[in-house]
Amino acid sequence: MDPESLWSAAERPRRGRPPARSRAEITASAVAIADTEGLAAVTMRAVAARLGAGTMSLYSYVPNKETLLELMIDEVSGDHQLPNEPSGDWRHDLRQIAHEQRAIMRRHPWLPAALPTRQTLGPNVLAVLEYALAALAPTGLDAQARLETFTLLTGFVASHMSYELAQERAVEATGRTPGELLDAQARYLHSVVASGNYPHLARALAEPSGNQNPKAVFDRLLDRVINGIAPGA
Template sequence: MDPELLWSQAERPRLGRPPAHSRAAITAEAVAIADAEGLTAVTMRAIASRIGAGTMSLYSYVPNKETLLELMIDRVSGDHRLPPEPSSDWRADLRQLAHEQRAIMRRHPWLPAALPARQTLGPNTLAVLEYALAVLESAGLDAQARLETFSLLTGFVASHVSYELAQEQATEAAGHTSGELLNAEARYLQAVTASGRYPKLAQTLTPTSKDPTSRAVFDRLLDRMINGLTAGT
């Protein structure tokens, strides 16, 4: 895949009649299919059926599935709603960015699994990266560390969202509420630790006031990660 051909050159105008479709429209349909049915359902045939086109005609806009995935990732990256400039609080800005990422990945459940296959950065992704690098500059990190930290943040969010979604799917498949499953798990672990064989685990089961919801857990883990970013610098 040539990034210059993909991002730096606009779609070439054709002679004669205006094109019936566009790369943007094809990408939008692909995202809609992936949101509803998953990435495996995204095929040129499925997209062509939705927009009323011949399957082979779409290859003049998007040459292959790999290119389409790059376009899809960058399209949903455009969903970020970030301020034009960072504030004076880099930790708060980084939390906001992480929550934007989490919201986008939950709206597009296929995205966490797609990110590791990404080969290039499109304009929407570059805009997010530029903002993140500006935020992290205030943290006192050098240029390379800022880039690595953004990758670390995105990886953390993707991993956590994948876990959240998997847990929700398992709960739904079991036919119980998340509260019921949590209570059942708590009863089981309390019975196991009553033997005295797992004293450290038993300490973690003591009653606390910490919110067990997925959003609250995400916030606590995110704060731990952010607070450790400048350790040792």
């Protein structure tokens, strides 16, 4: 994939008649399919059918599915609603970025699985990256470390959301409530630790578990990640 060709060149069909479609229209249709049916359902044929176009006609705008996925990732990254400038409180700003990422991944549950396949950075992703690097300036980390920190933050959010969304799907499949499943898991683990073979686990289970609401769990883990980035800053 040629990032310069993808992002820098003016959009135009590669050959033939005046454009009947736009790359943005094709991307939006692909995102809509992924949101409702999952990433596997996104094919050039499916997108063409949604648009009422011939499959081959789309290749004048998007050469392959891999390129379409890059466009989709950047499209939904434009959903970030961040201030024009960081606040100066880098911990607050990182939490805000992470919560924006979580909200976007909940709206587009295919995104966590798509991110590891990304080969380039589109304009919307670059805008978020630039904001994050500016937000991290007060930490005193060098520029490369700030880049790595943003990657770490995004990786944490994507990994956690993959788990959170998978758990929700599992709950839906069982027909039981989250509370019922947690109670069943707790009964099982307490029966296991009664053997005395798992003393560390027994101590952990003996302590209050805290709020198990998905957002509360996310916040606790996010704080641990952020607090380890630059403890002295």
